[in-house]
Each structure stands twice: as C-alpha cells, then as structure tokens.
Amino acid sequence: xxxxxxxxxxxxxKGEEMQSxxxxxxxxxxxxxxxxxxxxxxxxxxxxxxxxxxxxxxGFHMAKNLINAGYKLTVHDINHNAVNKFKEMGIAxxxxxxxxxxxxxxxxxxxxxxxxxxxxxxxxxxxLHGNNPLRPWLFIDSSTVDPLTSRTISEEIxxxxxxxxxxxxxxxxxxxxxxxxxxxxxESGTLTFMVGGSxxxxxxxxxxxxxxxxxxxxxxxxGNGAAAKICNNLAMAVSMVxxxxxxxxxxxxxxSATVLTDIFNSSSARCWSSDTYNPFPGCLPRLLxxxxxxxxxxxxxxxGVRLGCPLAAKALEIYAELCEGGHEAEDFSCVFRxxxxxxxxxxx
Numbered sequence: 001x002x003x004x005x006x007x008x009x010x011x012x013x014k015g016e017e018m019q020s021x022x023x024x025x026x027x028x029x030x031x032x033x034x035x036x037x038x039x040x041x042x043x044x045x046x047x048x049x050x051x052x053x054x055x056x057x058x059g060f061h062m063a064k065n066l067i068n069a070g071y072k073l074t075v076h077d078i079n080h081n082a083v084n085k086f087k088e089m090g091i092a093x094x095x096x097x098x099x100x101x102x103x104x105x106x107x108x109x110x111x112x113x114x115x116x117x118x119x120x121x122x123x124x125x126x127x128l129h130g131n132n133p134l135r136p137w138l139f140i141d142s143s144t145v146d147p148l149t150s151r152t153i154s155e156e157i158x159x160x161x162x163x164x165x166x167x168x169x170x171x172x173x174x175x176x177x178x179x180x181x182x183x184x185x186x187e188s189g190t191l192t193f194m195v196g197g198s199x200x201x202x203x204x205x206x207x208x209x210x211x212x213x214x215x216x217x218x219x220x221x222x223g224n225g226a227a228a229k230i231c232n233n234l235a236m237a238v239s240m241v242x243x244x245x246x247x248x249x250x251x252x253x254x255x256s257a258t259v260l261t262d263i264f265n266s267s268s269a270r271c272w273s274s275d276t277y278n279p280f281p282g283c284l285p286r287l288l289x290x291x292x293x294x295x296x297x298x299x300x301x302x303x304g305v306r307l308g309c310p311l312a313a314k315a316l317e318i319y320a321e322l323c324e325g326g327h328e329a330e331d332f333s334c335v336f337r338x339x340x341x342x343x344x345x346x347x348x
Contacts, residue, residue, distance in 0.1 A: 048071065048072075048104075048105040048106050048208075049072050049074070049103060049104050049105045049106075050066060050071045050072060050073045050074070050104060050105070050106050050107075050108065050208075051073075051074050051075070051076070051094075051100035051101065051103065051104030051106070051107040051108070051136070052066065052073055052074070052075045052076075052100075052107075052108050052109075052110070053075070053076045053077065053097055053100055053107065053108070053109045053110070053111070053120055053127075054077060054109055054110035054111045054112075054116075054120075054143070055075060055077040055079065055082035055083065055085075055086070056077075056079075056082070056110065056112065057183045057186070058110055058142075058179070058182075058183060058186045059077075059110035059186075060082060060085070060186075061183070061186035061187040061189075062108075062110060062142070062186050062191075062212045063075055063086070065186075065189045065211055065212045066108075066208070066211050066212060067089070067091065068211075069211035071208075071211065073086075073091055073092070074091070074092040074093065074094055074100060074103050074104060075091060075092070075093055075094070075100075076093065076094045076095070076096065076097060076099070076100050096125040097120045097121075097125060097126050097127045097129075098125045098126060098127065098129045098130075099125075100127065101127045101128075101134060101135060101136055102135060103135075104135065104136050105135070105136060105137060105138070106136055106137070106138045106139075106140065106205070106208065107127060107136045107138075107139050107140070108139075108140045108141075108142060108208075109121075109127075109139070109140070109141045109142065109143060110142045110143055111141075111143040112143070113143070113145070113293065114143075114145040114146055114149040114297075116143070117141060117143050117145050117149060117153070118149065118153070121139075121141075121153050121156075122153070122156070127139065128156060128157065128160065133160065133161040133162055133163040134157075134160050134161070134162060134163060134172050135162075135163050135164075136172055137162060137172050137173070138172065138173055138174070138175065138201055138204075138205060139153075139157055139172065139173070139174040139175070140174070140175045140177050140205065140208070141153070141174065141175070141176050141177065142177050142178055142179055142193070143178065144178045144226070144229055144230070144233075144293075144294055144297065145176075145178075145226055145297070146226065146230070146297050146300065146301055147176075147223035147224070147226045147227040147230075147301060148223070148301075148304070149226070150174075150176035150196065150222060150223040150225070150226040151222050151223040153174060154173075154174040154176065154197065154222040154223070155222075157171075157172050157173065157174045158171050158172070158173065158174070159171070160172060173197060173198050173201045174197060174222070175195050175196065175197040175198070175201055175202060175205060175225070176195070176196045176197060176222065176223060176224075176225040176226045177193045177194065177195045177196075177209070177225050178193075178194055178225055178226055178228075178229035179191040179192060179193055179194070179213065179229075180192045180194070180229070180232060181213070185213070185214075186212070189211070189212055189213065189214070190213060190214040191212055191213035191214065191215075192213060192214065192215040192216070192217065193209045193212075193213050193215070193216045193217065193225075194217050194219050194225040194228040194229050194232070195209070195216060195217065195218050195219060195225045196219045196220060196221060196222050196223050196224035196225035196226065196227070196228075197221070197222045197225070199218060202216075202218050227301070229294075230294060230297045230298040230301055231298065233294040233295060233297075233298060234295060234298040234299075234309070234312050236272060236273065237294075237295045237312070237315045237316075237319070237332065238311045238312060238315050239271045239272065239273040240273040240277070240279060240315075240332060240333055240335060241314070241315050241318060241335055242273075243264070243269070243271065243273045243274050243278075243279060243336075244279045244333070244335045244336035244339070244340050244342060245340060246260065246264075246269070247260055247279070247280055247336055247340070247342050248336065248340035248341065248342045251342060251343060257280040257342065257343075257344070258280070261274065261278060261280060273333070277333060278333070279333035279334070279335065279336035279337075279342075280336060280342070280344070292316070292319045292320065292323060292332070295312065295315060295316050295319060296316060298312060299312050299313060299316050318335060318339055319332060319335070321339070322334065322335065322338055322339060325338065
C-alpha cells in the first residue's frame with residue numbers, strides 16, 4: 001500500500017518531537033503514525049494513543065506490558081472487575097468500544113471468540129458504529145478467530161474513511177495478529193504474533209508488537225495471521241494426542257514415561273508437546289476449553305475449503321469427550337491421563 005508507506009514516513013519526519021522525562025512524541029494533526037522498520041529499530045518506541053479491548057487472562061497482561069512500555073492506554077471490558085484494576089492504576093477507561101475508537105489512534109482487541117469480535121467491531125456501540133469517519137488509523141485484532149471473520153472485518157474497515165487523511169491515504173487498516181505463548185507468554189512479554197494484512201502497517205506497528213511479545217511473523221494478506229494460528233493449533237493438538245498415545249503404549253510395554261521423554265527429546269519424536277508442554281509431568285488448569293475451540297475453528301476452516309483432516313477430526317472428538325466427561329477445567333494435555341489412562345511413576 002504505497003499511500004500508507006508515504007504517510008508513515010511523513011509522520012516520522014514531521015510529527016515526532018520528544019518531550020523530556022516521559023519521552024512521548026507530540027503528534028501533529030494531519031499526519032499518520034508510521035515508521036520504516038529501520039528507523040523503529042534505531043529509535044525509542046513510538047507513542048500513540050492506544051485503545052485496548054478485552055482484559056481477560058491474556059489481554060490483562062498484554063495491556064499492562066503496553067503501559068510498561070510507555071504507551072498512553074485507554075481500556076474497555078464488559079467485566080467491570082477487570083476494568084477497575086486498571087482504574088486503580090490510573091489508566092483511563094471507557095464504557096463502550098465506540099468510545100475507545102473515539103479516543104484512540106490504534107485499537108487492539110483480544111477477545112474470546114469470533115462472535116465477540118464481530119460484536120465489538122460491528123455491534124451496537126461497536127468500534128465501527130455508524131457511518132461516520134473513524135479516528136483510529138489502525139486496528140489490531142489478536143483474538144483467535146476464523147480467517148473469514150478477520151477478512152470480513154478488515155474489508156469493512158478498509159471501506160471506511162478516516163477523520164483526518166493520513167498522507168495520501170484516507171482509509172484505516174486492520175491487522176489480524178493472533179498470538180502463541182499462552183498466559184505465561186502474555187505475562188512475560190514473550191508472545192509470538194502471527195500477523196496478516198498490509199505489510200506497511202505491519203512494519204509500522206512492529207514496536208507495538210515488540211512491547212508485548214518476543215517474535216512477530218508476517219504471514220501475508222488479511223486473514224493469514226488467523227489462518228496460521230489455527231494451523232499451528234491443529235498441529236499442536238494432534239501432536240499432543242500422538243505423544244500421549246506413545247506414552248501410554250510405552251507404559252503398557254514396560255517403559256516409563258520419564259525414559260520415553262528423554263528418548264523423544266533427543267530423537268525424531270521431539271516436538272513442543274514433548275519438550276515444552278509434556279503431558280506426563282502434570283496438567284495446568286483452565287486451558288482445555290480454549291484449545292478445543294481453536295481446534296474446532298481449524299476443523300471448520302478445513303471443511304470450508306473441502307480439505308479432509310482425519311487426524312484433526314479424531315483429536316476434536318477426543319477433546320470433546322474429555323470436556324463432556326467433566327475435565328473441561330483441565331489443561332488439554334490431560335488427554336494422557338484421562339483418555340489413555342496414563343500413569344505417573346508412582347502409579348497415579
């Protein structure tokens with residue numbers, strides 16, 4: 001998008017005046033926040049008015065990391081308890097997503113489902129409420145949703161006008177940027193972002209991503225970030241079932257899971273489900289429902305493009321049975337204990 005690239009460079013050259021102390025650039029009206037990748041790497045992070053919607057287990061930490069990086073943040077969530085935690089920190093809050101859009105240059109959303117994303121963007125008092133021009137030049141959705149949802153919202157955003165033209169571009173843009181790394185990654189600021197959308201917008205927003213994560217991967221056109229995330233989750237879910245099945249077989253044949261872990265992680269079976277999120281040591285709480293949702297998104301997307309995914313279908317069936325069997329509050333690695341009846345070294 002040539003227009004956005006020119007606007008980004010124009011803002012960088014004319015709009016950044018560093019204040020002492022807080023070191024926050026003064027934004028001049030009429031210029032678009034932007035930077036080339038090389039200038040971002042050589043300068044302090046750019047300071048935009050940021051809006052953040054979705055203060056759940058992931059979003060809470062992501063928003064805090066943006067604050068710690070020095071961004072001026074305004075937040076919203078339907079959970080008033082989550083909002084109050086930010087109020088206590090002196091952070092501005094708004095009653096609706098529309099109010100967030102009215103006060104922000106960039107808006108980030110981190111929501112539980114595709115339905116929630118559609119509601120926040122296009123629902124009553126949503127970010128895109130009404131047909132008036134928009135203030136935000138960039139929307140970033142880090143929710144895990146299906147690619148069609150991302151592409152639909154991105155197209156609607158690109159068809160809107162900006163309140164203030166930025167360079168030779170008069171329309172805002174959207175990046176779909178789901179994450180990998182879970183709550184620990186969100187808290188420590190080591191998330192991986194998978195980003196789809198305009199490459200110029202991706203480069204300009206890189207300091208924002210770097211404030212919340214360790215790695216940012218550009219995946220291509222709009223919706224490709226969402227597509228990459230669900231493909232990643234499909235592979236992870238299937239590999240967890242495979243590793244758990246191998247552990248269970250090994251135990252039946254007289255080989256302990258500890259021995260198999262050492263073998264897997266020094267040979268061809270090594271994977272994230274064996275060396276990082278191994279199902280044998282124990283189960284972490286409250287993650288299975290989200291993983292099941294993510295796997296369901298991947299399976300639905302595969303059906304949409306008429307691709308047979310028998311392994312994903314079987315994994316989805318297994319995880320659904322675990323939820324129905326009362327294990328919906330456990331980590332998805334509980335498949336080892338509760339589906340395959342795997343045991344720990346003490347005969348659990």
